[in-house]
Amino acid sequence: MSVLDLPRLWRPATHQALFRRILDAAARPGKIAELGDLLDGRPAALAALATFCDNTQTLADLTGTLSQTDLAFLDVGVAPAARAGFVLARGAEAPGFAPRRGTLEAPEGGATVVVMVDSLTGDAALTLTGPGIKDMATLAPQGLAPEWLAARARWCADFPMGVDLVLAAPACLAVLPRTTMIEGA
Amino acid sequence: MRPQREDWAAALAAADRGKVAALADRIRDRARIEALAPPRDGLMLMPLRESVAGAAFHLGEIPMARVHLRLTAPEGAADGGAALMSDDLALVTQLAILDAALMADLPEVPEIEALLAEGMAARAEVEAQRALALDRTRVDFQLLSEDDS
Numbered sequence: 597m598s599v600l601d602l603p604r605l606w607r608p609a610t611h612q613a614l615f616r617r618i619l620d621a622a623a624r625p626g627k628i629a630e631l632g633d634l635l636d637g638r639p640a641a642l643a644a645l646a647t648f649c650d651n652t653q654t655l656a657d658l659t660g661t662l663s664q665t666d667l668a669f670l671d672v673g674v675a676p677a678a679r680a681g682f683v684l685a686r687g688a689e690a691p692g693f694a695p696r697r698g699t700l701e702a703p704e705g706g707a708t709v710v711v712m713v714d715s716l717t718g719d720a721a722l723t724l725t726g727p728g729i730k731d732m733a734t735l736a737p738q739g740l741a742p743e744w745l746a747a748r749a750r751w752c753a754d755f756p757m758g759v760d761l762v763l764a765a766p767a768c769l770a771v772l773p774r775t776t777m778i779e780g781a
Numbered sequence: 782m783r784p785q786r787e788d789w790a791a792a793l794a795a796a797d798r799g800k801v802a803a804l805a806d807r808i809r810d811r812a813r814i815e816a817l818a819p820p821r822d823g824l825m826l827m828p829l830r831e832s833v834a835g836a837a838f839h840l841g842e843i844p845m846a847r848v849h850l851r852l853t854a855p856e857g858a859a860d861g862g863a864a865l866m867s868d869d870l871a872l873v874t875q876l877a878i879l880d881a882a883l884m885a886d887l888p889e890v891p892e893i894e895a896l897l898a899e900g901m902a903a904r905a906e907v908e909a910q911r912a913l914a915l916d917r918t919r920v921d922f923q924l925l926s927e928d929d930s
Contacts, residue, residue, distance in 0.1 A: 599870045606816075
């Protein structure tokens, strides 16, 4: 008898494929990474956390959508949003927390906030410029409260300190690193 | 008599490996098994406390494997788990399935209890041999008193 068959999301080969696609999306802000074929119906936000997190990281789940089994598989420490390295939040609700922004000596200590949205297309377009974008890119997320973009602007005002955003629709995601400038908010 | 649950894994690990594997496979074939945490095997530091000052220290690395799962069969469902000083993840998975089967009170319980009894007997025999070996190392020290000098 072999050991247990893990759900697809938690298999190493799936993590490797997810990492490649999310890395590509992070390198090209505004690019939408389609993950549906790897998820077996699980949300892309969970796939992003599965790719990012391990037992050296901390997570704050502000959505209450992660089960105990999900947390066990993520093998991540739980912390308040103000101290967590990763935060999972709902885009429809305005952010009511202040994430870690890192320090001048260690800007990599800034949090990564995974924001669950309804879709990455179909709403008013945001214009993106900055590193990784040739000329400009657009993204039109649905289900993202306007307060998020205002909050992100505050959090990322003192570069290199700041926060990296992952906008996660049910089966795809896009990454907005702290270096990306957003207009149209 | 069925031992305490925390002793089930160690007892079953001491029973006949072929019978344990066959029984766990039979249960697995007719039940749904899902992992509740990633099965893990590897080395972990063994924490101990020394007996003089009570200070904690790490004795060294030991192989460890653990499995936590949920078993759902037509007769019932239960969570099961096993952790063992071993790098044999397949064996620990089988022990976790038998643990869950006992908790779910499946029809295979008498067979599992027979394996538990077999394992407990094997462990008791090993303990007796160790106790005998330890007894042979005992030394009675007698101090020279002033009267003896």
